Amino acid sequence: xxxxxxxxxxxxxxxxxxxxxxxxxxxxxxxxxxxxxxxxxxxxxxxxxxxxxxxxxxxxxxxxxxxxxxxxxxxxxxxxxxxxxxxxxxxxxxxxxxxxxxxxxxxxxxxxxxxxxxxxxxxxxxxxxxxxxxxxxxxxxxxxxxxxxxxxxxxxxxxxxxxxxxxxxxxxxxxxxxxxxxxxxxxxxxxxxxxxxxxxxxxxxxxxxxxxxxxxxxxxxxxx
Amino acid sequence: xxxxxxxxxxxxxxxxxxxxxxxxxxxxxxxxxxxxxxxxxxxxxxxxxxxxxxxxxxxxxxxxxxxxxxxxxxxxxxxxxxxxxxxxxxxxxxxxxxxxxxxxxxxxxxxxxxxxxxxxxxxxxxxxxxxxxxxxxxxxxxxxxxxxxxxxxxxxxxxxxxxxxxxxxxxxxxxxxxxxxxxxxxxxxxxxxxxxxxxxxxxxxxxxxxxxxxxxxxxxxxxxxxxxxxxxxxxxxxxxxxxxxxxxxxxxxxxxxxxxxxxxxxxxxxxxxxxxxxxxxxxxxxxxxxxxxx
Ligand SMILES: Nc1ncnc2c1ncn2[C@@H]1O[C@H](COP(=O)(O)OP(=O)(O)OP(=O)(O)O)[C@@H](O)[C@H]1O
Ligand SMILES: [Mg+2]
Numbered sequence: 313x314x315x316x317x318x319x320x321x322x323x324x325x326x327x328x329x330x331x332x333x334x335x336x337x338x339x340x341x342x343x344x345x346x347x348x349x350x351x352x353x354x355x356x357x358x359x360x361x362x363x364x365x366x367x368x369x370x371x372x373x374x375x376x377x378x379x380x381x382x383x384x385x386x387x388x389x390x391x392x393x394x395x396x397x398x399x400x401x402x403x404x405x406x407x408x409x410x411x412x413x414x415x416x417x418x419x420x421x422x423x424x425x426x427x428x429x430x431x432x433x434x435x436x437x438x439x440x441x442x443x444x445x446x447x448x449x450x451x452x453x454x455x456x457x458x459x460x461x462x463x464x465x466x467x468x469x470x471x472x473x474x475x476x477x478x479x480x481x482x483x484x485x486x487x488x489x490x491x492x493x494x495x496x497x498x499x500x501x502x503x504x505x506x507x508x509x510x511x512x513x514x515x516x517x518x519x520x521x522x523x524x525x526x527x528x529x530x531x532x533x534x535x536x
Numbered sequence: 537x538x539x540x541x542x543x544x545x546x547x548x549x550x551x552x553x554x555x556x557x558x559x560x561x562x563x564x565x566x567x568x569x570x571x572x573x574x575x576x577x578x579x580x581x582x583x584x585x586x587x588x589x590x591x592x593x594x595x596x597x598x599x600x601x602x603x604x605x606x607x608x609x610x611x612x613x614x615x616x617x618x619x620x621x622x623x624x625x626x627x628x629x630x631x632x633x634x635x636x637x638x639x640x641x642x643x644x645x646x647x648x649x650x651x652x653x654x655x656x657x658x659x660x661x662x663x664x665x666x667x668x669x670x671x672x673x674x675x676x677x678x679x680x681x682x683x684x685x686x687x688x689x690x691x692x693x694x695x696x697x698x699x700x701x702x703x704x705x706x707x708x709x710x711x712x713x714x715x716x717x718x719x720x721x722x723x724x725x726x727x728x729x730x731x732x733x734x735x736x737x738x739x740x741x742x743x744x745x746x747x748x749x750x751x752x753x754x755x756x757x758x759x760x761x762x763x764x765x766x767x768x769x770x771x772x773x774x775x776x777x778x779x780x781x782x783x784x785x786x787x788x789x790x791x792x793x794x795x796x797x798x799x800x801x802x803x804x805x806x807x808x809x810x811x812x813x814x815x816x817x818x819x820x821x822x823x824x825x826x827x828x829x830x
Contacts, residue, residue: 370744370830390749390829397746408741412552425747427541469745 319343319379320477320508321367326376328362336362338532340376344510349503351519352512354529360512361405363529364479367510368400369393381476398426401470401507405481407462409454415465416441416450422473440468443498459486467495471502478502478509484518492518546758556731557759563727564767567720568812572775574713575800575808578706583798585702594660594672596679597687600628602656606684614658619675622661628652655686724812725819728760732823739827749828756820764816768809775800 323342329335336359344350352360365371366378369385378385381399388396401422409418416437423433441447444464454462463486470478480499484492496518503509511518519526528535550557596614607625614623626634631654636643662672676688732739742752779799786796800808 368744394743394746394748397744402744404744408744410738410741412738421742422745425742425745425751473746 318345320346320348320381321510322379324377324379326366326378327374328359328366328371329374335532337373340532340534342527342534344508347503347506347508349499349509349511349524351522351524351526352510352529353514353516353519353526356514358529359532360514360529361481364402364481364510364512367477367479368397368402394425398473399475400477400479401473401475403463403466403470403478403480403483405485405512407454407466409462409465409469411453411455414451414453415446415457418454418465419468419472422469426473428473436472437468440472444468445494460488460491463487464491464495467498471498474507476507478507480509480511482513483511484513484515542754542758546755546762549755550759550762553731553735556734557763560724560727560731561763561767561770564724564763564812564816565770567716567723568768568771568808569774571713571716571720572771572800572808574709574716575804576775576779578709578713579800579804580797581702581706581709583796585698593662593690594676594679595689596658596660596685597655597689598657598684599686600652600655602684607656610658610682610684614660614679617675619663619671620660621663624659626657626659628654628656631655631657721815724815725823728816728819729823732756732820732827736827739824740830743828743830752828753821753824756824757817760816760820761813764813765809767816768812772800772805772808 321342321344323340326337326340327335328337340363352363354360362371366373366385367380369388372385380396383396385396410421413421419437419440420433423436428436438447438450441450444467446461446464446468449457449461454465457465463483467480467483470480478499483499484495487495499509499511513519525536598610611623611625614620629651632646632651635654636646639645672690676690679685680688739752743749776799779797782797
């Protein structure tokens with residue numbers, strides 16, 4: 313049994329239903345340790361994205377309680393939610409890039425909202441863009457990039473403010489084998505530096521030979 | 537977040553979204569313009585009635601046998617009244633000359649008529665600030681009781697009729713103005729809603745990456761402030777331009793001589809600008825609210 317102190321994420325009897333006949337979770341108990349790297353898998357439509365959305369308060373559970381970094385999410389007011397989100401980097405399944413801003417500005421947005429100085433922000437953005445191999449396209453607009461490139465921008469924006477938790481929703485969904493390898497390496501590296509990572513994917517190959525914990529969603533429950 | 541950063545973000549938004557911002561400003565401007573036009577109309581009606589009343593003034597006819605040496609003391613007495621702005625004495629001879637002038641070519645009919653046959657009179661101009669129909673009526677009644685006075689004349693029936701009529705017109709203009717105000721508020725808030733909705737995705741994404749509502753709203757509110765300020769100032773500027781144009785007419789044209797117009801009182805123009813700014817800012821804040829919940 314993992315002690316409360318070391319678990320950075322904890323679900324207790326969490327239910328989520330959109331309507332009486334659309335029940336996504338029916339009683340989830342789960343603990344994720346600080347610095348852990350877990351895979352979240354299950355068939356399409358099972359609720360992987362929903363679980364991540366609950367974690368960064370884009371969705372509220374129907375009942376039950378969730379603690380993130382010691383904070384009970386039900387106790388957070390709308391005004392406090394942004395401060396929670398600054399601790400969490402989210403790689404969205406649909407990227408959620410601003411089409412009227414350049415790649416550089418999209419990545420810089422995460423730093424802009426926390427009020428980081430321009431000089432410092434620029435340095436960090438360049439560093440992260442280099443990490444995902446997009447330095448050459450930083451003044452392009454998202455819609456002029458390929459799906460894989462957009463995905464890497466989304467990854468860059470999620471990690472640029474060095475969050476302690478990273479929620480990756482199918483971050484390799486649009487990438488070829490080599491790029492997938494690179495993203496996995498990047499995730500490993502972030503994890504090695506102390507970030508807790510939840511990696512949602514339906515691609516079994518990504519965790520075939522891993523020693524990592526794999527959470528499987530099925531019928532409203534999660535099995536380890 | 538400092539004010540400088542806020543303004544920088546607002547202006548970068550303005551540049552990116554120049555067209556939409558311009559359209560919103562134009563809508564604000566047009567709405568305020570229509571409303572301001574009616575306000576101008578309203579104040580000019582009021583101004584016209586007040587001025588018309590004072591210009592009619594009072595004419596005090598003296599009895600024909602009033603001795604000449606009583607005139608200065610009567611003059612003194614009249615000028616001492618607080619309602620009175622200016623007193624002009626018209627002697628019998630002066631009245632006769634005016635009649636001759638009025639008759640022009642027909643003045644032969646006055647041949648052989650005694651120049652003293654017209655009574656001497658005082659013409660009184662009413663102090664504009666003091667003008668009130670009831671007070672003037674009372675004043676006329678009092679002066680009428682003086683022994684030297686044979687008759688006090690003023691266009692009372694005219695003023696009465698004018699008051700009733702202008703009261704009616706003013707009510708109509710005021711009601712129209714208020715309806716226009718609602719229409720303007722409705723049009724402006726809906727235009728703002730459209731510009732906010734067009735950027736809905738941006739708002740949601742900013743919120744998802746950890747921006748506080750104040751951070752997201754800040755530039756929008758600055759933009760709304762500028763839109764309200766510029767839009768209403770532009771509208772009032774146009775109305776002022778039109779007013780100056782008409783004033784020019786008034787000075788030159790024979791037709792308009794004596795028809796004087798006034799501008800909207802300055803505290804009303806300030807109120808119009810302030811309300812327009814408030815409307816834009818509150819409209820924006822309300823339109824944004826629904827995107828800042830998640
Ligand atoms: N706002 C909503 N209202 C109603 N139902 C919803 C809503 N959002 C999600 N759902 C439903 O919840 C279920 C889970 O969706 P979710 O996106 O979490 O699936 P997923 O596991 O991420 O699937 P995928 O692998 O395809 O991304 C789906 O059946 C979806 O229809
Ligand atoms: Mg999903």
